[in-house]
């Protein structure tokens with residue numbers, strides 16, 4: 001391991017005293033940073049913060065800005081970071097001469113505005129904290145004293161941010177309202193005899209391709225609201241920094257959770273649709289339909305819906321319906337299952353995902369751009385990346401190689417997230433998919449036993465206890 005230590009202080013393991021503020025200038029800020037092949041590998045937290053602060057002749061590179069804004073929350077609250085960066089940026093212009101200070105701040109102001117713009121655009125949810133908003137406002141006032149142009153830019157940035165946050169609020173309310181509707185359990189669902197009253201999926205949409213398109217709409221809608229920081233906050237929440245408990249407890253990963261709930265809902269919806277019909281022929285037709293939908297999802301690059309459908313089909317109330325399955329041609333399904341086979345760390349799926357990613361990169365149409373990863377696996381990969389590797393080195397420095405890796409995975413997700421879904425929306429189908437009631441696990445088992453009676457004592461016992 002050939003490390004090039006640019007600065008002496010890297011070797012002597014010195015840990016900067018907390019709260020120490022560097023004298024202004026770029027050189028000092030590099031004092032506690034280690035590089036390997038020109039890439040930052042570790043540094044003290046203080047040095048990393050200083051590295052984010054623009055000066056008259058320095059602006060951090062974009063990938064650093066993204067990586068540090070994303071992962072710094074493992075070590076300090078975004079609010080703390082923002083106040084310190086703003087403070088440093090203002091303070092390091094001070095020379096004691098009021099006129100000179102004003103001129104110097106005027107030079108650095110556009111860079112500070114640029115940094116805050118990147119922050120508000122990539123991590124807008126950080127600004128749901130009113131202290132962040134206050135800090136932004138303070139900076140706007142401060143900038144206003146120096147430079148009219150920067151002040152305008154701050155105003156426009158704030159407007160865009162407020163718009164974005166209000167869209168998020170509306171989305172959250174809409175998801176909550178949909179969940180309430182979906183939780184209502186009409187009598188028609190409780191007993192199978194009466195289930196004729198509930199429309200089934202094929203009466204709403206008979207075309208597997210159209211259904212797959214609508215699923216893709218839902219996936220991309222929900223993906224678009226997940227903040228990149230939610231991936232990291234999932235871990236930060238597990239081990240909250242003592243003084244920030246309140247912040248991390250406050251719905252900081254709610255869009256990510258809403259998305260995972262959607263996956264579960266789709267699995268249960270598929271199982272419900274299959275278990276509900278009274279006639280075997282009808283159940284078999286629904287299974288075949290969902291196999292076709294799964295195939296279309298695969299073709300589109302919508303791996304998340306594909307996996308949810310496969311999961312639904314493999315739930316035991318569905319898989320135990322032997323007589324029903326005997327009426328189904330399962331060739332296509334077996335190929336799809338093979339694609340999503342978990343063995344060898346999902347190697348088949350990972351190959352298919354790479355293929356879709358390449359297609360996306362060279363896409364000629366927006367349809368070819370679509371890549372929707374199997375989301376639980378993405379979370380799991382990021383989780384193990386975080387668990388498998390220490391965030392701090394023995395000398396107290398932050399392991400920046402790990403942060404680069406986290407940022408790489410999350411930024412790939414950001415590219416997938418921004419795809420605009422090219423298909424026409426079918427409101428009726430969408431409404432059905434997100435609101436129609438679905439069976440709970442117990443209800444699924446009961447419905448399944450009503451379709452095909454228990455085959456052995458274990459199943460008989462299970463049915464008895466469910467009743």
Ligand SMILES: *[C@@H]1O[C@H](CO)[C@@H](O)[C@H](O)[C@H]1NC(C)=O
Pocket residue numbers: 345381384
């Ligand atoms: C599975 O593959 C991913 C992606 O290549 C990798 O990050 C992860 O460490 C692997 N997990 C295991 C258990 O090998």
